[in-house]
Amino acid sequence: MVGNTKAQYLVLFSISAVTSKFLDYGVPCSPNDTENICDPAIFLTCVEDTCLCNETMAWDVKNVSQCSFKVMTTCPRYPAHRGPFCYGTAVCDELWGNPYDGICTCLAPDVPSPIGGYCLHLAREVGEYCTQDGVTCSVKEKLACSGTRCGCQAGWLVNGTVCMAGFNARCKVGSELPTETCRRNTLLTCNEETEKCECTRGIEHVWNEESAMCLTKIGATCEFGDVDHHSCVENSHCRTVQNDGAKICTCNQYYHASPDGMECLLDPAEKILSHGEQCDPDNLVEICNYAKDQLCTCPYQSFTCFCECDAGLLVNSRGDCEAGYKAPCSSLPNPGTNLTCNSEAFMKCRENEGNFTCGCDSPLTQAYNPLSKMCHLLVGQECDVTLNPDKISCHSTSICRTTGGESTYCWCQQNYEPSLDQASCNYNYENQTLLLPGQECEDWNYGEFCPHVWNLICLNGTCQCPEGGFLWSGEHPWEGCYPQEGSLRAPLLSTGCLASLTPPLV
Ligand SMILES: *[C@@H]1O[C@H](CO)[C@@H](O)[C@H](O)[C@H]1NC(C)=O
Ligand SMILES: *[C@@H]1O[C@H](CO)[C@@H](O)[C@H](O)[C@H]1NC(C)=O
Ligand SMILES: *[C@@H]1O[C@H](CO)[C@@H](O)[C@H](O)[C@H]1NC(C)=O
Ligand SMILES: *[C@@H]1O[C@H](CO)[C@@H](O)[C@H](O)[C@H]1NC(C)=O
Ligand SMILES: *[C@@H]1O[C@H](CO)[C@@H](O)[C@H](O)[C@H]1NC(C)=O
Ligand SMILES: *[C@@H]1O[C@H](CO)[C@@H](O)[C@H](O)[C@H]1NC(C)=O
Numbered sequence: 187m188v189g190n191t192k193a194q195y196l197v198l199f200s201i202s203a204v205t206s207k208f209l210d211y212g213v214p215c216s217p218n219d220t221e222n223i224c225d226p227a228i229f230l231t232c233v234e235d236t237c238l239c240n241e242t243m244a245w246d247v248k249n250v251s252q253c254s255f256k257v258m259t260t261c262p263r264y265p266a267h268r269g270p271f272c273y274g275t276a277v278c279d280e281l282w283g284n285p286y287d288g289i290c291t292c293l294a295p296d297v298p299s300p301i302g303g304y305c306l307h308l309a310r311e312v313g314e315y316c317t318q319d320g321v322t323c324s325v326k327e328k329l330a331c332s333g334t335r336c337g338c339q340a341g342w343l344v345n346g347t348v349c350m351a352g353f354n355a356r357c358k359v360g361s362e363l364p365t366e367t368c369r370r371n372t373l374l375t376c377n378e379e380t381e382k383c384e385c386t387r388g389i390e391h392v393w394n395e396e397s398a399m400c401l402t403k404i405g406a407t408c409e410f411g412d413v414d415h416h417s418c419v420e421n422s423h424c425r426t427v428q429n430d431g432a433k434i435c436t437c438n439q440y441y442h443a444s445p446d447g448m449e450c451l452l453d454p455a456e457k458i459l460s461h462g463e464q465c466d467p468d469n470l471v472e473i474c475n476y477a478k479d480q481l482c483t484c485p486y487q488s489f490t491c492f493c494e495c496d497a498g499l500l501v502n503s504r505g506d507c508e509a510g511y512k513a514p515c516s517s518l519p520n521p522g523t524n525l526t527c528n529s530e531a532f533m534k535c536r537e538n539e540g541n542f543t544c545g546c547d548s549p550l551t552q553a554y555n556p557l558s559k560m561c562h563l564l565v566g567q568e569c570d571v572t573l574n575p576d577k578i579s580c581h582s583t584s585i586c587r588t589t590g591g592e593s594t595y596c597w598c599q600q601n602y603e604p605s606l607d608q609a610s611c612n613y614n615y616e617n618q619t620l621l622l623p624g625q626e627c628e629d630w631n632y633g634e635f636c637p638h639v640w641n642l643i644c645l646n647g648t649c650q651c652p653e654g655g656f657l658w659s660g661e662h663p664w665e666g667c668y669p670q671e672g673s674l675r676a677p678l679l680s681t682g683c684l685a686s687l688t689p690p691l692v
């Protein structure tokens with residue numbers, strides 16, 4: 187109807203004027219709410235504070251769910267692309283003398299349901315919709331409703347729109363009915379005596395449920411490339427194995443035939459590779475330790491592959507893959523290694539808004555380093571100078587050193603300064619003051635220091651040459667502190683390594 191279309195335009199216009207949210211079927215609504223409205227694209231209206239179909243329509247779950255006109259109600263003869271249409275299998279039949287409107291009618295042999303609204307329809311073909319009211323998949327045709335459409339019952343196989351007898355299903359030699367005829371191209375044939383579908387090659391064939399095919403057993407003759415008729419069982423191939431050219435189904439490499447020849451079984455593992463060892467994903471007997479969650483991983487699709495922990499996991503010194511940083515973990519006792527945080531990387535299972543993931547032992551004084559895959563101390567934290575692997579270490583850009591006294595701390599090398607989060611040290615390009623001998627110095631001042639390249643050290647709050655006969659070359663500062671004639675100490679000038687600075691300070 188023309189008026190109808192106008193009404194729709196009006197609705198759409200008023201919707202576009204405000205930013206609206208469209209509500210789905212069955213969602214609560216309010217008739218006065220102009221922002222949250224029942225989705226007009228699927229013809230919903232707000233009925234008694236719920237988005238439903240109006241009284242002339244019903245919720246149709248055929249293909250795209252939307253409201254459709256009930257049987258015996260008026261329908262547009264030329265609906266828009268997305269409808270509205272007649273419900274289910276009904277069609278919009280013409281109404282005499284009306285160019286625009288028709289009436290939703292059941293097509294024979296369908297009849298309207300006694301309570302009205304929809305057509306009673308017996309679906310006789312594979313693929314017909316079956317979730318609407320009144321639709322039944324025909325049992326006689328061996329159909330059953332699966333999901334939204336009719337499919338074949340268990341034991342029957344689809345051929346186009348019909349169901350045909352599958353392996354062991356009842357059949358009749360010479361029958362015209364598809365449901366009584368064995369589906370040929372799965373290599374089935376009807377046994378006249380038992381009236382059941384069997385594989386054409388008898389004991390040389392085995393029925394495979396997954397591919398719904400009769401496959402050739404190991405040891406039986408086969409034909410190359412004869413995919414439709416003599417496919418060998420899984421993990422085997424048709425190969426020439428004798429001098430006379432006979433072709434026989436043979437198990438692939440790393441597989442052996444089961445005694446009945448019905449399947450090829452994986453050979454037992456010959457060697458379990460360790461973490462980090464090179465592996466070959468195609469080699470099925472020299473394998474990574476799957477029991478320890480290790481997989482043969484080929485980084486960047488390269489040809490060299492190694493046994494590595496599965497994603498998110500991190501190997502420990504026993505070769506077990508444990509949960510790595512931010513990986514899911516469990517705080518329950520004995521959760522299995524892949525849910526235990528790797529404690530050698532100084533991680534612990536922590537709750538984070540209901541989820542448990544691995545984090546550093548002490549997040550306030552430690553930070554995770556993705557390069558080392560470990561947690562490290564922040565710059566300025568007290569550290570263990572012995573480099574004991576059982577104790578958490580400083581980040582690789584900082585070092586553990588004493589500044590007099592007993593305690594040792596993570597400290598940035600000269601010319602470096604701590605990052606904003608204190609997790610690591612960055613090269614300091616600007617604002618550095620290099621102190622000369624005799625000037626006051628401070629161990630923790632990253633901007634003002636005794637340059638180590640000149641072999642100067644901060645001793646007792648003063649910049650000086652190391653003890654033991656070193657002299658300052660006043661003439662050429664770049665020569666720094668040089669060893670006096672006869673001194674036993676070797677010149678230290680060249681290294682940028684702080685280890686040589688540390689001993690005089692300890
Ligand atoms: C909706 O608006 C009508 C008239 O504008 C009013 O009578 C009614 O109470 C309102 N309903 C609600 C739920 O606000
Ligand atoms: C129901 O909705 C359809 C589509 O929006 C409309 O064409 C029809 O006139 C409505 N029926 C009633 C009774 O409001
Ligand atoms: C609905 O039908 C259309 C055309 O008939 C099809 O392209 C689409 O895939 C169907 N959608 C679903 C969910 O079945
Ligand atoms: C499938 O059905 C067609 C026609 O109904 C028939 O010709 C064909 O042989 C059937 N296919 C198989 C594999 O049985
Ligand atoms: C942990 O290992 C078990 C058994 O190996 C496996 O089933 C599970 O999916 C693994 N979980 C994770 C998070 O990798
Ligand atoms: C918790 O885990 C769920 C499911 O894995 C995820 O959707 C959610 O975003 C996680 N929450 C947080 C706070 O990480």
Ligand SMILES: *[C@@H]1O[C@H](CO)[C@@H](O)[C@H](O)[C@H]1NC(C)=O
Nearest residue numbers: 614615616617618619633634
């Ligand atoms: C350089 O150092 C001075 C004094 O030490 C300080 O006031 C200034 O903000 C620093 N500039 C930069 C860029 O760090």
Ligand SMILES: *[C@@H]1O[C@H](CO)[C@@H](O)[C@H](O)[C@H]1NC(C)=O
Nearest residue numbers: 645646647648650652653690
């Ligand atoms: C540093 O000062 C202490 C006392 O303040 C003194 O005993 C020591 O000898 C000084 N060391 C050097 C190298 O000057």
